[in-house]
Amino acid sequence: MDSLDFQVIATALSGVLQPMSLLIIFLGVLGGIVVGIIPGLSTTMAVAIVIPFTFAMQPEVAMSLLVAVFVGGVSGGLVTAILVRMPGTPASIATLLDGFPMAQKGMAGQAIGNAIIASFFGTIISGIILVLMAPVLASFAVKFFFSEYVAVGLFALAAVVSISGDSVLRGLVTCLIGLLVATFGVSEEDGLPRFIFGSTEMMAGIGLIPALMGVFAVSQMMQEALRSLNKEAPVPAVVERILPTLADIRSNTVNYIRSSLIGTFLGVVPALGGGPAGLISYSQAKSASKKPELFGTGHVPGVIASEAANNATIGGALIIALTLGIPGDPVTAVLLGGLMIHGLQPGPQLFSNNPEIIYAIYFTVFFGSFCMAAILLTAVRPLSRVVEIPKRMLVPGLFLLACLGVYSLNNRLFDVFVMCAFGAMGFIFDRYRYPLPPFILGILLGPLIEGNFRKLYAADGDVWSLLTRPISAVFIILALLVVSYALIHKRRASARLR
């Protein structure tokens, strides 16, 4: 991969470095931050809703916008986590552990300032790792043949089933349902329909975007419609001076770096997103600290550990999504959906055939971080007011946007109905603690696994190469290990709960 050819980079970036595209990225980050701030609206939902609007854009600008929303969304949650003890997005769960106590002590501004810098740092470091590692992984992925794709797909499913939620069995249910849903419609391999129930509209299958939007956006809106009947908007605490000093930053260097590395690494693991990364990083910072008892009382390193890690998952998740097509977390799953809508497939061929997309994404990770820091550092006070938007207007408004967006894909109301149906399904799953990430991975990876499995069988007459070829054998073994570990660990955990 001779990716450091500046000529290639310059041409690739020319699409993104236009004023209009930069503005779009900026607005995307801003939008992501606003969604990130509002509790109950997730980054996944934001990216899903934006996707249909990117249809008219060039692919590299479209992907930049989606990544920009990603960056903004993951970062925005820190504001409400610190000010009102409610993380705006699940990614900022760990930030409130020390962020809110700081706000209670009148140090909200300092908490926010440190959180912003940590978020910035985390994104940048994971961006650097992304730029360095993605081409390496892509050239490794070039060696992938049928068995490797099957093995990696199975590993990703195993990982996500084991990690999500508190029950492997429930994760299996949603995963299998996702895999089955992916078979509806005309089969790519055969050109013939499956499970169309006599309807011509079903020939095109269940659209990925309507399903994603239903499960992640509409089901959330249904939940929010419930909550709107309860409380008034909480009042954010007063925010004073913001910026951390250079001394603050220097004394926490190790924390910044460790947390960013943890976040990047965890971002690579399928389905582990910002929330778990923040918590694990927080826990590590606490055990590595000379004064662990201060954690939880309003201690800056706690805030740093959480926010640096959760933002660092961005780079990590993108590495594996772009090179192997396996989403590192639910947001990247939706992002991959956005990529595929433009007719592109993730993988090594994306790096060689469409470098402009790759470079646009790299660029957005960095430029987006700058936008994010600039926006948050200057406008926290007005931005935190968005929490006060009443749900009775927010939820219908978002639903309208989602409807219009889904309708715009194919001009079919059928897609909107599909979205609503999946919204109901997602709502039911969520209420009964059936995890959603395995469903998404099932629907995304189903065609990949099935297609490659059948090709493998057709080529070899058997599937032994899954175990005889080294790379796929490794992934199969990893898959089994992950599932066994989860089964044992969860059994122990549930025994403790009784």
Add this chain to the structure above:
Amino acid sequence: MSKLDEDFDLAKSSILDEYGDDSEAELHGAKNADRIIGVALLFLCGVLYWQTFSFPATTWAPLGMAFWPRLLIGLLAIVGAVLVFRGHLEESRVSNLDWRGFAALAAAVVYVIVMEQVGFLIATPVFLFSSVVLLEPSFAIRRFVEAFLFAASGTVGGYLLFERFLNIGLPNGG
């Protein structure tokens, strides 16, 4: 892992506190949920498996079109059976199915159906207006004015965004 679990539980519980009663743990409230879901899954598997017999035959491929779906259906059926026999799985916080969520969705679906009949420009203001009024009911005049303004601006905004800016046709009705 215990220290992490502590922090995890701490974070989770602090969030659940804030989010209030509708997501509170009901350890006994949904005891049969998993069993019912198991039964539903078995039924679904039955239907889908029956459908696979009507797939067109693909004799040129060694593994036909029905192979993969049948494999998945089989696995799902096994899982469904386990759910039925074991009943409620590991104790975990489960919320009840709140009918209000479905009511909101039903209203939205009605909106979509009506939109197909009468078009975007008529259905949307009605939907937006009624949502504001019904989601947080109040008899204050201010609420009705707010609902009216929201309905108007939402419709106009949506129309401009889609018909003019993005050049996407919206349903016209009839």
